[in-house]
Amino acid sequence: MQLDRAQSVLEIAAGAGLGSLDVVQYLVDGRSKLPRDAKRTFTVTDLSPVMVGLAEKTLSGAGSANVEIKCQEANDLIEVATGSMDRYIASLCIQLAPDLDAILREANRVLTSDGIAGFTIWGSPDRSGNFTIASAANKEMGFEESAGEHSNFVMGKDLPALRQRFAAAGFTRVKIWPFQCVVELWSGEEFAKFLQDTHPLEDEALRAKRFAIVQRMADEWLAKGTPIGLETYIILARK
Numbered sequence: 001m002q003l004d005r006a007q008s009v010l011e012i013a014a015g016a017g018l019g020s021l022d023v024v025q026y027l028v029d030g031r032s033k034l035p036r037d038a039k040r041t042f043t044v045t046d047l048s049p050v051m052v053g054l055a056e057k058t059l060s061g062a063g064s065a066n067v068e069i070k071c072q073e074a075n076d077l078i079e080v081a082t083g084s085m086d087r088y089i090a091s092l093c094i095q096l097a098p099d100l101d102a103i104l105r106e107a108n109r110v111l112t113s114d115g116i117a118g119f120t121i122w123g124s125p126d127r128s129g130n131f132t133i134a135s136a137a138n139k140e141m142g143f144e145e146s147a148g149e150h151s152n153f154v155m156g157k158d159l160p161a162l163r164q165r166f167a168a169a170g171f172t173r174v175k176i177w178p179f180q181c182v183v184e185l186w187s188g189e190e191f192a193k194f195l196q197d198t199h200p201l202e203d204e205a206l207r208a209k210r211f212a213i214v215q216r217m218a219d220e221w222l223a224k225g226t227p228i229g230l231e232t233y234i235i236l237a238r239k
Contacts, residue, residue, distance in 0.1 A: 001118045001236065004033045006087040007040050010080060010110060012103075013093035014044045017055030017071070023089065024062045024069065036066065043080070044071045077106050085110045088117040092232070095121050095155045104169035108239065116238055117171070122152040123178050123231030129221045130183050130230050134195060137213045141206070156233050171237040182229040188219030191228050 003009065003026035014020050020042070025031055027040045034040065044059065046052050056071045063069040088107045097103050107117045125132050131150050155162060159176055166174045184191040192215040201207040221228055 001087055001089070001116050003027065003087060004031050006032075007034060007038060008085045008112075009040075009042045009087040009089065010077075010085045011042070011044050011089040011091075012046075012077075013090060014046050014055055014071075015051050017044055017058035019091055020044050020055060020059060021062060024059065024067065027067045028064055029066060039066055039068070041068045041070065043085075044069065045073065045077075047073065049073055077110060080110045082109050083112050086112045086115040088115065090118070091120045092122070094119055095152045100155070101165055101169060104166060104171070107237075108170040111239060113239055116236055119235040119237070120179075120232050121155050121235065122150070123156045123233050125149055125153045127178075127180065127226065127231035128153070129191075129218070129226075129228035133191070133214060133217045133221060133228065134199065136217055137195075137210055140213055141210060159233075162235075166235075166237050171239060173238040175236045176233050179232050179234050180227065180229055181232060182227045184218065184222070184228040186222065188215040188217070188222060191215070191218040 003023060006027065009023060009027070011020055011023065024042060027042060029036055032038075032040065042063075044052075044055050046055065052071050052073055059069050059071065088111055090103070090107070094100055094103055111117060122128065131153075135149060163174055163176070183194060192211045195214050196207065196211055201210060218228060
């Protein structure tokens with residue numbers, strides 16, 4: 001996204017601001033390619049007031065004399081002037097939005113003519129063992145309500161249609177490519193421990209049964225020579 005050349009950055013659905021810390025590193029003196037006296041702003045937003053508060057704590061002290069960091073609630077972006085942001089960031093959130101097209105139109109509106117909008121979404125379930133194994137294990141145990149394919153995969157299944165939606169929102173150049181987030185490379189047992197920690201079961205017998213099922217499925221997945229994790233798509237869009 002060439003963040004080291006950015007002067008005004010807007011991030012939506014930033015959560016507690018952990019990813020925002022990475023963005024800041026490109027804006028500060030020493031990394032930024034802008035003149036040292038050039039003012040840079042980073043506006044971090046989230047719908048949840050609780051998350052905004054956490055982001056404020058996370059980013060406290062991360063700014064500088066030339067880098068202003070603002071954390072605010074994001075019920076909408078009406079207060080953000082048209083054509084005022086040269087970078088727009090939305091990571092792993094647009095697949096949750098009730099109106100993707102409205103978000104894309106608003107992203108296009110706030111961008112400068114040479115700005116870049118960056119998004120990440122979930123990729124293919126076939127390369128996302130973190131969730132595929134969990135769903136398959138739930139199905140084998142009879143937990144049907146948690147056994148289906150996660151709805152977050154829907155958007156990434158039809159990239160031509162997604163490109164059309166970007167075009168309809170006013171973007172003329174869109175690049176999409178996969179990126180693999182890895183949770184486990186070698187051990188089905190270690191992945192079973194990870195899933196047990198992140199999705200605990202109170203019943204001891206059910207916990208032991210699921211552990212064995214997940215370990216078996218994870219070992220089978222790893223035996224194919226692919227890691228367990230989440231495939232994502234990185235999307236960069238320009239006007």
